[in-house]
Amino acid sequence: MSYWDVPERPLEPPEEHPVGYCDHCGGEVYEGDTVYRIDGQCIHDDCLEDFAKDYFADCKEEVEVCVKARAWTDDC
Numbered sequence: 001m002s003y004w005d006v007p008e009r010p011l012e013p014p015e016e017h018p019v020g021y022c023d024h025c026g027g028e029v030y031e032g033d034t035v036y037r038i039d040g041q042c043i044h045d046d047c048l049e050d051f052a053k054d055y056f057a058d059c060k061e062e063v064e065v066c067v068k069a070r071a072w073t074d075d076c
């Protein structure tokens with residue numbers, strides 16, 4: 001019996017292959033990760049806030065205007 005007969009095992013688990021890439025940061029997305037699919041884009045859970053700020057930049061407006069608009073529509 002010899003320890004040298006034991007097949008060498010890799011120290012690290014088998015390399016995971018990314019299933020996609022985040023369209024915000026370009027980072028890898030792995031199976032099991034939480035992502036948002038927005039307009040066909042894949043966004044990390046962690047990147048959503050930054051992404052949303054860019055994505056909805058056109059929707060940004062002064063609160064005062066928003067409150068006024070709410071009086072006429074529920075879409076605000």
Ligand SMILES: [Zn+2]
Binds near residue numbers: 022
């Ligand atoms: Zn990301």
